[in-house]
Amino acid sequence: MLTDEKQSQAIDADSDGRPHAVVIGSGFGGLAAAARLGARGYRVTVLEKLDAPGGRAYVFRDKGFIYDSGPTIVTAPWLLEELWEMCGKRLAEDIELKSLEPFYDVRFDDGSVFTYGGDQERMQAEIAKFSPADVPRFQKFMARSKAIYDYGFAVLAYRHFSSIKTMLAALPKILMLGGHRTVFQLVSSFIKHPKLRIALSLHPLLIGGNPYSVTAMYCLINHMEKQWGVHFVMGGTGELVKGMVGLIQGQGNTVRCNSEVSEILIEENRAVGVALKGGETIAADIVVSNADAPWTYDKLIGKRKRRRWTSGKIRRTRYSMGLFVWYFGTDKKFDDVRHHSMILGPRYKGLLTDIFHKKKLSPDFSLYLHRPTATDPGLAPPGCDSFYALVPVPHLDANVDWETEGEKMRLRVERRLEETVMPGLGAHLVSSRFVTPKDFETRLNSYKGAGFGPEPVIWQSAWFRPHNRSEEIDRLYMVGASTHPGAGIPGVVASAMVLDQVIPHAQELV
Ligand SMILES: Cc1cc2nc3c(=O)[nH]c(=O)nc-3n(C[C@H](O)[C@H](O)[C@H](O)COP(=O)(O)OP(=O)(O)OC[C@H]3O[C@@H](n4cnc5c(N)ncnc54)[C@H](O)[C@@H]3O)c2cc1C
Numbered sequence: 001m002l003t004d005e006k007q008s009q010a011i012d013a014d015s016d017g018r019p020h021a022v023v024i025g026s027g028f029g030g031l032a033a034a035a036r037l038g039a040r041g042y043r044v045t046v047l048e049k050l051d052a053p054g055g056r057a058y059v060f061r062d063k064g065f066i067y068d069s070g071p072t073i074v075t076a077p078w079l080l081e082e083l084w085e086m087c088g089k090r091l092a093e094d095i096e097l098k099s100l101e102p103f104y105d106v107r108f109d110d111g112s113v114f115t116y117g118g119d120q121e122r123m124q125a126e127i128a129k130f131s132p133a134d135v136p137r138f139q140k141f142m143a144r145s146k147a148i149y150d151y152g153f154a155v156l157a158y159r160h161f162s163s164i165k166t167m168l169a170a171l172p173k174i175l176m177l178g179g180h181r182t183v184f185q186l187v188s189s190f191i192k193h194p195k196l197r198i199a200l201s202l203h204p205l206l207i208g209g210n211p212y213s214v215t216a217m218y219c220l221i222n223h224m225e226k227q228w229g230v231h232f233v234m235g236g237t238g239e240l241v242k243g244m245v246g247l248i249q250g251q252g253n254t255v256r257c258n259s260e261v262s263e264i265l266i267e268e269n270r271a272v273g274v275a276l277k278g279g280e281t282i283a284a285d286i287v288v289s290n291a292d293a294p295w296t297y298d299k300l301i302g303k304r305k306r307r308r309w310t311s312g313k314i315r316r317t318r319y320s321m322g323l324f325v326w327y328f329g330t331d332k333k334f335d336d337v338r339h340h341s342m343i344l345g346p347r348y349k350g351l352l353t354d355i356f357h358k359k360k361l362s363p364d365f366s367l368y369l370h371r372p373t374a375t376d377p378g379l380a381p382p383g384c385d386s387f388y389a390l391v392p393v394p395h396l397d398a399n400v401d402w403e404t405e406g407e408k409m410r411l412r413v414e415r416r417l418e419e420t421v422m423p424g425l426g427a428h429l430v431s432s433r434f435v436t437p438k439d440f441e442t443r444l445n446s447y448k449g450a451g452f453g454p455e456p457v458i459w460q461s462a463w464f465r466p467h468n469r470s471e472e473i474d475r476l477y478m479v480g481a482s483t484h485p486g487a488g489i490p491g492v493v494a495s496a497m498v499l500d501q502v503i504p505h506a507q508e509l510v
Contacts, residue, residue, distance in 0.1 A: 018043035019509035022274050022284040024261045024300075027055025028071075029480030029492035030290025031244035031255075032083055036496055037288070038251030039086045041506030045282065046248065047274065049260035053245055055290070055444065055480075059238035062431045064381040065329035067388065068238055069435070072370050073103075073206070073340065074231040075224050076490040080240070083493065087247045094243040096234040098375055103230040104340035106199045107420065114199040118226045131193035141190035141200065145223035148177050152217040153224065157485040157494040160468055160501045167463035179217045179458065183209075184349075186216035198348050205392060207487040208320025208452025210356040212349060215458040224490070232339065232375045264289070264300045264476065271476040285509045286475045288499065293466035293482035294447040294454065301473065308471050318457060319450035320487070321355050322395040322437030326410050327388045329431035334385055334422050339374040343367050343420055356455070359398040361405065367391045367413060369421070384430070389413050395437050396449040402436035410434050453482030461486065468495060469502040477503060 014020075021037045023030045026048040034044045052058060056070035074080075077097055084091040091097075102117030115126055120142075127138045151173055161167055178186050187201040201211040203221040233239050245255050264287055265273040271287040289296040294317060297309035345351060345364040354360040368390045373380045380386040391413060394400070410432075418425045437449030446453075454460045465484045470476040479495045481487035486495075 014043070016043055017510065019285040019506050020045070020283065021286045021288060021503075022047060022282055023288045023290060023479075024264075024274065024296070025049070025055060025290030025480070026053035026241075026245075026255055026257075027290050027480050027492065028057060028240075028244070028489055029483075029495050030055070030288070031241070031248065032493045032496035033288050033290065033477075033479045033499055034253065034255070035083060035087050035244060035247040035251070036500060037503070038248055038253045039088075040500070040503075042286075044248065044251070044253040045284075046253075046255040047259040047261055047276070047282075048255065048257045049445065050443065051257050053255055053257065054238065054241040057237050057241050059236060059241070060327075060433075062327075062433060063329065065384070065386045065431045066236055066238070066379045067327045067386065067433075068236045068372070069325070069327070069388075071237050071489055072232070072372065072388075074233060074237070074240070074489060075221075076228055076493075077231055078228065079490055079493045079497075083244075083496075084247065087250065089247065089250075091243075094246060095239055097231040098234055099229045099231050100339060100375065101229070102338075103225060104342060105338045106202065106342045106344065108195055108198075108344050109346045112195070114195065116199060118229055120226070127196060130196055134191050134193050134196055137190045137192070138196075138200075141187065141219075142222065142226065144178070144186070144190070145219045146227075148179075148217055149220035149223040149227075151177060152179075152220045153485075153490075156462065157491070158497050159462075160498050161463035161465075161484055162467065162469065162502070164463055170462065174215075174217060177217065179215045181216045183211040183214055183216050183218050186219055187211075198344070202342060204456070205321075207456060207491065208450065208481075209456045210321075210352050212352055213356065214456050215461060217458075217461075218456065230340075232372065234376050236372060236376070236379055261291070261300060264296070264473070266301070266305055266473055269305070270474040271470075286477065286503060288477045288479055288503075290480045292444070292446050292453055293478045293480070295445045296478065297466070297472070298447065299445070306472050309466065314447065317447075318455045318460060319395050319397075319448045320452035320455045321392045322398075322440065322449050323451040324391040324393050324406075324409050324413075324434065324436055325388055326391075326413050326432070326434040327386075328429055328433075329380055329387070330385045330425065330428040331383070331430045332385070332428050333373070333383065334371070334425075337369065337371045337374065337385075337421050339371055341369045341371075341421065343369055343416070355392055355394050359394040361393055361398060361400050365391050365393070365412070365416075367416070369417070386431075389417065392451075393437065395451075396441060400437075402438040406434055406436050409436075452487035453480075456486045468498045
């Protein structure tokens with residue numbers, strides 16, 4: 001930590017009369033917060049540790065293949081439209097969103113496939129293929145999903161949970177909607193067929209939650225996808241990163257890469273700037289951290305300055321699963337593979353228990369397969385296909401030596417794909433790279449290498465999650481997956497909207 005003398009040396013050399021906001025991290029939450037702050041009259045500097053912006057949506061290239069390393073499914077596009085409008089622009093001018101229908105294939109271990117989509121007639125036919133008796137029950141489930149969405153997202157996602165009172169006020173309605181149950185319990189209270197229960201309860205895994213533990217409020221995703229669709233950004237999700245950086249730069253503000261913050265400077269319990277690795281200090285009127293909130297508290301703020309987010313509490317927090325992601329390119333096209341597929345292993349509940357509770361790397365696994373070239377062939381050289389396979393695994397509490405296990409895991413994934421939807425894959429691989437939970441820890445500063453921050457169980461949601469306005473330090477704010485409302489592009493973009501309620505108006509600070 002810096003001495004008091006050094007802290008007061010933090011200077012603001014670029015001052016132009018606007019109050020200065022420093023945003024630590026350039027994930028979607030940080031970029032959305034920066035654009036909103038710019039629109040509200042702040043001068044903004046985004047400081048990013050990596051050599052390019054995007055965080056989990058970092059883009060890399062290899063041998064002509066363009067890989068989005070993280071998010072691929074864009075839902076709730078109106079949140080992006082609202083952001084662009086706030087900056088005086090139109091989303092469609094910068095970004096081409098392509099709506100996908102159907103959304104994805106869910107392939108079970110016995111080879112049967114449930115094709116999931118937004119078209120309700122097709123969905124009912126698909127349900128009937130497995131269990132005709134579940135068709136009317138599915139309609140009832142979707143009605144509940146809508147009711148949960150109407151409150152759980154349309155109201156609560158934008159609410160600032162500043163006090164336990166806000167939480168207590170929301171609780172009766174959450175309980176009435178079944179929020180005390182888990183996603184799997186709620187789905188199973190409507191749907192009887194075991195495979196349909198799986199296909200309709202998978203969604204929390206996309207934001208780091210175990211369907212057997214997370215609150216049934218996450219059943220809102222089924223309605224969100226149905227109502228507003230599943231989209232792909234043409235050119236890759238990286239275009240969305242580029243678009244947001246463009247909004248920020250268009251406001252005369254800055255995104256600085258290769259700039260890792262080592263400390264948040266605090267005077268009289270107020271954030272007054274940051275120190276970078278290497279010693280530079282930057283003064284700020286407010287600091288917004290888009291770095292993982294547990295990491296922010298544990299590593300960027302001295303122990304003595306924290307009462308609630310102590311190192312012990314941070315360690316005891318339950319974290320989302322880790323991710324093993326293998327990015328690969330082939331010199332032929334696998335035309336039978338849909339853009340999004342879930343390829344399930346033989347176990348569902350047992351596997352999730354191994355990952356989330358026993359913290360054990362099991363020999364069996366399930367995976368999500370992304371084939372962006374099914375929609376945008378421009379992401380690979382002509383005649384080639386680009387992919388990633390994402391495997392949920394335990395986070396770093398599992399003590400797996402990823403240095404040795406990584407390549408073994410990659411080979412197992414390759415074999416599994418060859419046996420299921422990509423026969424002959426090995427002979428056609430021309431580009432290959434993987435990341436493990438260890439990379440999430442070392443590259444992205446993710447506590448315990450978790451893919452999505454604290455797990456979204458009910459006692460770690462809303463008021464119980466790290467607050468968007470720090471409970472510890474004045475003029476310090478949090479945005480992104482580990483704060484309210486949670487992970488996923490809609491969640492982190494909504495978390496930037498919550499900041500509008502708690503960050504002072506720029507005029508108050510000049
Ligand atoms: C493989 C994968 C697939 C996913 N798929 C989807 C999907 O299809 N759809 C969807 O909606 N969501 C998806 N998600 C979730 C979604 O990507 C994330 O929840 C979201 O992008 C996280 O954004 P964030 O704002 O929390 O920031 P992050 O993306 O976590 O970025 C935080 C940034 O802070 C930087 N940083 C950390 N510490 C410092 C420091 N000290 N100084 C400077 N910079 C620092 C990091 O380098 C990083 O760039 C996926 C996630 C993963 C990992």
